[in-house]
Amino acid sequence: MNSNKNINIKPKKKNKFLNTVIFLVISGIIGAIIGFVLAPYLKGFMDTYSKNDNLFMKFLKVYGLFLIFFVGYIVHIILHEAGHLIFGLMTGYSFISFRIFSFTIVKEDGKIKYKKFNIPGTAGQCLMMPPDLEDGKYPFVIYNFGGVIMNLIVSIIGILIVVLVKELIFPFNTILILFSLAGLLIVLTNGIPMKLGGVPNDAYNVLSMIRDEEAKRGFYIQLRVNGLQSLGTRIKDMPIETFKLKEGSDLCNPLNTAIVLMEYNWHLDNMDLDSAKQCIDSFIPYLDKVVPLFKNEINCERMFLELVGDCDKKFIDDLYDKNLKKYIRAAKFMLGKKRLLMAYEGFYNEDKNQALKHYEDIRKLAEEYPIKGDADMELMISNWIKERL
Structure with a gap:
């Protein structure tokens, strides 16, 4: 890399203990407020719950509450991504594109299509093309907080219905x-x-962008590049200065880490x-300070370059540990990991x-891949590996 080769960075140490305490205090305050508001309704529910012996209540006693909460959580993940949208x-x-787990809806050639894609560690994602910059600025706070707001x-609204609608009976209030x-x-x-x-x-992400102008620029570039690649543009056809x-x-900073990975x-x-x-x-x-998701991505690519280079088996064995293997298995819909496995075999x-079995997997996956520009790159590299086998 050019401009980043000799960067001397000393990131500020994160006070994990303080962050944990702050999170617990805020959560406790909000929980206390919710508990105070809902206490009469929860008491009424528990009275009904403990006295009722019908079959539904017996089932509910074991599984029902957790199932309702889990389903509610999944619905709220969808609402969260809809809020970003x-x-x-x-x-x-x-x-x-709009993704919940691996189920992905993309806009392709003016049509809405369904595909499969996932990023380990994320439950959903709504990708959008940002508007053009105006005086170097763009709206990022509302877009990022859209999910939380929703x-x-x-x-x-749900709590107000329970509190205000006196006629609402069990199990609807629960x-x-x-x-x-x-x-x-x-x-x-x-x-x-x-x-x-x-x-x-x-x-x-919002806090990072408020504190660091370069991170704000990085977030914009990520959205822009992902949008262009989804429309079929290859990253090699973009100016290299974009990623400097x-x-x-x-x-x-994760937003800056992503930009350097794009330069890679x-x-x-x-x-x-x-x-x-x-x-x-x-x-x-900086590997010990980079977030785990990007650390795994970096080590995957370091391993790939070694495989197609000197192929030092000790170096590869040191990188290819239990955590990296788990990450690669979880990233089964990502072409780059199939390309890595092809080179490994x-x-x-x-x-x-x-190796050729992985090559065929790459070809099939590329046909339905939601990021077309990235798929074209991975196919090119996979064909190059095939020629060298």
Whole structure:
């Protein structure tokens, strides 16, 4: 990598204990308020629950509450992503894709299509093309908080119905209470800045962008590049300057990390493996501070470059540990991981047949891949690997 090669970064240490305390205090306050408001209704429910001996109540006693809460949580995940979509459209963004777990809806050639895709550690994602910059600015707060706002509105409505509609009887009042609590849990876990499973939440991203102009630029570039790639543009056809961070930028900030990984993909798409290695190796001093999701991505690409290069088996074994294997298994819909496994079987295990099986998986997956520009790059690299087998 060029401008980032000699960056000397000393990220501020995160006070994890303090963040945990703040989260628990805020959660406790909100929980106390909710408990105070709902106490009479919960008491009434428990009285009914403990005295009723019919079959439904026996089932409910064991599974019902957890099932209702779980279903409510899933519904609120959908509402959360819908919130990003609605508030994004309101502020000038355009629709690219909408994903819940691996079920993905994309806009392709003017038509809405269903595909499968997932990112380990995320339950859903709404990708949108941001509006053009105006004086270097774009709306990012409402778009990021759109999901939290939607969950909060729906949860408050549910609580108000329980409180105000006196005629509402069991089990409808219980369903609404648990549904609203599930929504408030999502509000807390996305509205308070934190990393969940190593993935920054919405509030964390907003706070990062408020504090760091380069991170704000990075978020915009991510949305723009993902949008263009989804429409079929190859990353190699974009200006390399797009992915250059300013001197001294914090590589450990997830929004900046993503931009450098895009620069890596630019070199990879141009088959400039030396520059790609220089780029990915710039992360090595900061790997312990990079969020786990990106750390796994970085190590996957370091492993890939070694496989197609010197193929030092000790180096590969050190990288290919239990955590990385688990991550690769979870990322079964991501073409880059299939490409990595193809190289591993072909060059590490010297098993051409197994490598070609992964190649066929790549070809099939690429046909329905939601990010067309990325699929074209992965097919090109996979064909190059096939020629070398």
